[in-house]
Amino acid sequence: MEREQEALRGFLLYLCCGNKEEADDIAQNALMKAYLSSTGYQEKGRFRSWLFKIAHNTFLNHKASLRYTESIEEARELVSSTAADASFEHQDLYLALRTLPPKERSAITLFYLNGYNIKEIAAITEASEDAVKKQLSRGRDQLKEKLKL
């Protein structure tokens, strides 16, 4: 777990759009769930994917419990406040990510940050490969538009 926590925290930091406190809290909850379920873990060699799957579900549950609906303006206020990752120089990416729905955000982060392929992302997010492709395509277009790339 100790070896994987940094990758997991990075993934969740992106999903939480730079809110480090929230990301770390979700990471700890996900790691606790993984610890409690570790006796039933049978997927040898795919520990990180299994962990990411738990983290992704924990993140979605967290968002559902918050009934998350924020506009880019609200996001800008939040990111520029104390909770944001202070060391992050270019917050535009976080702001742009915040405009994406959580599932698209997960797909984009897993694809571009963590380097997973579509099949792996589909397994982690429990979606079909076609759905992941659509999420990636929509997310990419939206990010490029927001970031003016």
Add this chain to the structure above:
Amino acid sequence: MNKDKALEDLFLAQKPQFDDNEAFMASLNKRLDAVEYIKQHQEATIRHYKMALVVAFVVGIISGAVTIAFLLSTPAAVPLFTFRVQTGWLSWLAANSRILTATALSLLMTFGLISIVGNIQDIRSMRSKAGCVIPSSFH
């Protein structure tokens, strides 16, 4: 699906670095210790609960067997109990005392069994909640 080069570069250039890994792990270990404590406490409670169930079951079986043996050992023509005052209703009760006692005993044992089955189901659900939060299968 091909990666968008500009986006990929942006993500990789901004890969988060953490300088508080030790603090994070210390906090996580603290939470895991708390979870482990609760888990152990829950396991101990379940063990005690299970023991109480076994004792109740054995006592029930023995006392049930003794009572039924007693009922069977008494002469069939003699009522189990009689009343000093003889009214129609009480006479009927005394005349049917054997069958009434057996019925009451059966009902008591049935309720006891339903309660034991309910408690076993409670223990199982407690176990599943405590032991496995996330399905382990990963496809």
